[in-house]
Amino acid sequence: MDIMSVLIGAGGGLLIGLLLGRLFFSKSSAELEQARKDAADMLSAAQKDISLLKEKATTEAENLKKDRLLEAKEKFLQMKAEIETERVSKLGKLEEQELRMKNREKQLAQERENLKKKENEANSVRENLNRQLELVSVKKTELEKAYSEHVAKLEQIAGLTAEQAKTQLVETLKDEARNQAMAHVKEIMEESKLKANKEAKKIILQTIQRTAAEQTIENTVSVFNLDSDDQKGQIIGREGRNIRALEAATGIELIVDDTPETIIISGFDPVRREVARLSLQRLVADGRIHPARIEEVVAKTRKQMEEHIMEIGERTVIELGISGLHNELIRMVGRMRFRSSYGQNLLMHSKETANLCATMAAEMGLNPKLAKRAGLLHDIGKVPEEESELSHALLGAKLCEKYGEHPAIVNAVGAHHDEIEMTYVISPIVQACDAISGARPGARREILESYLKRIKEMENLAMAYDGVEKAFAIQAGRELRVIVEAEKVDDKKSEDLSFQIAQKIQDEMQYPGHIKVTVIREKRAVSFAK
Structure with a gap:
């Protein structure tokens, strides 16, 4: 309001100053008079305007004051309502907390009372237990005294101390437990064999019955027959040059002895031996035998032999x-025709194994073609052209991998002698069929010394057991008959003995097929009538 008065006063002063200036610079009195009049009018108008402005400013100031008072009052009422609401809420919470505290105090008081009751009960139980312990202690002392007297009477009656009786009882129980355990083991093994081998025996028997293979025995020497002994000199040549040329060209030794009309061709490589035999046959038929002709015929025969192998x-x-x-x-499969293993022709063995594998795989629901392929190639490592330090199984697996065979075939070839781990299901099939083909009676020749050594070892193994009187290996080592002393071995122990011997043979010896162990116990009562 003071500011408005200042502004109005300043405006009026400015207007009067302008009028006075105008009057001061007027040249005529008329104009001066007129100017005064105009100034008076303007002053009067200005005063009226000032009054109006002053009233308007006063009115607006009053209105503004009323508005501010109303706003302040409304804000005050709103804040008062909020504070009142907050106060009521806090008051309610305080009342609720106070109620909870009272309830908690009541609960704690109840729990203190319950604990006191339990403590009293525990004290009474403790006192009762102490009384019972005292009674137990007294009874224990009486029992120990009675036990000592009883043991003393038993020792006096039995003539044994307590430790001796305990040791005897433990030994008796150990023997009884051992016999029962062995009986259970034998029973479980017999039951397992009946169940587990039933289908296996069926499959193997069907496979063997359905498979037929020829058997060929190859030697390290070949015999070449001549029409007459006169041809021996022609084959030897002047100063032996023909026979030396033939041996150098073929790598085979020719033995010319006193045997009539016969020349022996000796060598470990059957392919070279066959090349020498065919070359000698052509040279004798042609009649022209000299070093140059020998080299020509051997080269031609070797080429034809490669074609024949293929x-x-x-x-x-x-x-x-x-x-x-x-x-x-x-080509390696063809070379198998001229190799042998333990007297069994390698190609015949591989074909037999392949057919066995296919039949067994088909019976088991597996891939017969893959199994047959693995069976044919399982001994491919025995016919390499270059010597290797690897075993034939590992070398065969390496060759199969080199020439792109399936990983299952590679594993079966390498694992059929357990030199690598079997990771495919056809691997044990190949191993089993290889054993079946090799263990078939008459399939292979067994070296006499190793056979006799195995028989003797088997008999000595049985003789090492207490109570064994004699042991005999019969049926070419397929059965072991053990004769025991009736005074030392009873019927129960004879059953256990046959089981133990069979287990030891299985763990310590290597043999084809299986071995039957028979324990014989005989009790003879002899008397004479005089």
Whole structure:
């Protein structure tokens, strides 16, 4: 309001100053008079305007004051309401907390009372237990005294101390437990064999019955028959040059002795031996025998032999229904025809194993073609052209991997003698069929010394047991008969003894097939009538 008065006063002063200035600079009195009049009018108008402005400013100031008072009052009432609400809420919470505190105090008081009751009960129970312990202690002392008197009477009656009686009882229980455990083990093993081997025996028997294979025994020497002994000199040549040229060209030794009309061709490599035999046959038929002709005939025969080997391999894979085999593997299969293993022709053995594998895989619901392929190639490592330090199983696996065979075949070939871990299901099939083919009676020749050594070892193993009087290996080592002393071995112990001997043979010896152990106990009562 003071500011408005200042502004109005300043405006009026400015207006009067302007009028006075105008009057001061007027040249005529009329104009001066007129100017005064105009100034008076303007002053009067200005005073009226000032009054109006002053009233308006006063009115607006009053209105503004009323508005501010109303706003302040409303804000005050709102804050008062909020404070009142907050006060009521806090008051309610305080009342609720106070109620909870009272309830908690009541609960704690009740719990203190309950604890006091339990403590009193525990004290009474403790007192009762102490009384019972005292009674137990007294009874224990009486019992120990009675036990000592009883043990003393028993020792006096039995003539044994307590420790001796305990030791005897423990030994008796140990023997009884051992016999019962062995009986249970034997019963479980018999039951397991009946259940587990039932289907296996069926599959193996069906496989063997359905498989037929020829058997060929190859030697390290070949015999070449002559029409007359006169041809021996022609083969030897002047100063032996013909026979030396033939031996150098073939790598085979020719033995010319006193045997009539016969020359012996000796060598460990059957392929070279066959090349020498065919070359000698052509030279004798042609009649022209000299070093140059010998080299020519041997080279031609060797080439034809390679073709013949390839033809044998192709005929074999066609016969077995195997396709997609690498040419180098086919050639190695053909070379098997001229190799033998323990007197069993290698190609016949591999074909037999392949057929066994296919039959067994089909019976078990597996892939017969894959199994047959693995069976044919399982001994491929025995016919390499270059010597290797690896065993034939590992070398065969390496060759199969080199020529792109399936990983299952590679594993089966490498694992059929347990030199690597079996990771495919056909691997044990190949191993089993290889053993079946090799263990078949008459399939292989066994070295006499190793056979006799195995028989003697088997008999000595049985003789090492207490109570064994004699032991005999019969049926070519397929059965062991053990004769025991009737005074030392009873019927129960004889059953256990046969089981123990069979287990020891299985753990310590290597043998084809299986061995039957028979324990014989005989009690003879002899008397004489005089």
